[in-house]
Amino acid sequence: MAKPTATFTCTACGARHKKWAGQCEACGAWNTIQEEAPLAAGPSAKSLGGARGRMIPLADLGTAEPEPPRAASGLAELDRVLGGGLVPASAILVGGDPGIGKSTLLLQAAASFARKGLKCLYISGEEASAQVRMRAHRLGLADAPVKLATETSLRDILTTLDAERPDLAIIDSIQTMWADTVDSAPGSVSQVRAAAHELTSFAKRRGSAVMLVGHVTKEGQIAGPRVVEHMVDTVLYFEGERGHQFRILRAVKNRFGPADEIGVFEMTGAGLAEVANPSALFLSERDNPAPGAAVFAGIEGTRPVLTEIQALVAPSPLATPRRTVVGLDAGRLATTLAVLEARCGIPFAGFDVFLNVAGGMKVTEPAADLAVAAALLSAREDAALPADCVVFGEISLSGALRPVGQTENRLKEARKLGFSSAIAPARSKPGAPAGMTVRQIADLTAFVGEMFGA
Ligand code: TYD
Ligand code: MG
16 A cells, blocks of 8 residues: 655645645745645545445425525624625634734624524633633623633534534634644644544534634744635635724635625724724725825625725836835736836836725725726826716726726715716716716726826
């Protein structure tokens, strides 16, 4: 029989390699490749035996409604991201940077579900029960019927779960769990995989929902949440800038609901507060029209969100001018700059360019291209855009503007927040709400003419 050989796994992205290397070829991270303990040899064709797996015809599964039964927590932002509520027997991974507020969010979630009558168990491997209780007290949740446990041994946790049969078990965090069947340190790729595997099988077997916390790690000692993303039903990331109080819970994978859905929270002295109208929040810091700012009417998941894109363009003393981007993709900035130069004859060579999305929001939609171009041009010309105007549209490499989806929702949200004009690509079907004028523009050159009278 072939000897099981060791494999090497990147703790940041989960990619497997045949041999160790300083840098992961898949994600580019340095010093993140770790040796994974070899698994025991699987059954070979000759030694196959044991019980045969039971097969069930699809039609025999009953005629129950195809929509899974869900339990809502009453935290509307969380329920939205889960696709309408918690699905029994599902496994959910909540990833995020350390200190971003995952434990706070999940303790609040546990309390809300418990108050709706679900049996909730919060297992902490990082904090003592007294610490969790202190936090609960500070959040005003001390009286919620949630059971706490401090445990890191996977075997003990599974025994507890089997005895308690909770509706929801929260494991904080997966990197502190330790399985005695795996011969490596807690937090290593093999341990994190084994713990995730055992806990998700428990969820499927017993019909309990399981939420796993996973810290995003920058160094390679501890396996990140990417390593278990494929094992769970739903992957949520909790994001935000440390200096900002806004936190965004984003569904990047969801077997029971739309992906890309976001929930917006604000970190306050008394825990996370829900933000029902994120557009108003992201625009609340907006001053009088300033050069370099453009309001982008975007769509996040199923709802429209308005954000302010800010640009600063300043003469550069450097041979290779700076390009700094926060909250947007650096590649798209480079593309937009190249299109402005090649198609409209507006060069940015010799200028440092800084681009930022206000409020710590991350924007990934291609529809933001036109707002980025508008902010860049406004900053370069030192001319403010009209204060009542929103912008959206994708820019193609030819300089043409491409229509984007959900135009009507974008315009409605803008109108609701007091904007009265919009610039959109030609051929988009506007259906503009009353009181809103929409200028449809075919390409970037026409846009430059329209905005700055070139
Ligand atoms: P925490 O939930 O412990 O983060 P994680 O589990 O993701 O590591 O949150 C830690 C931060 O949240 C900490 O810096 C303090 C802040 N915080 C508040 O601002 N208000 C609060 O009510 C709580 C509980 C935490
Ligand atoms: Mg924590």
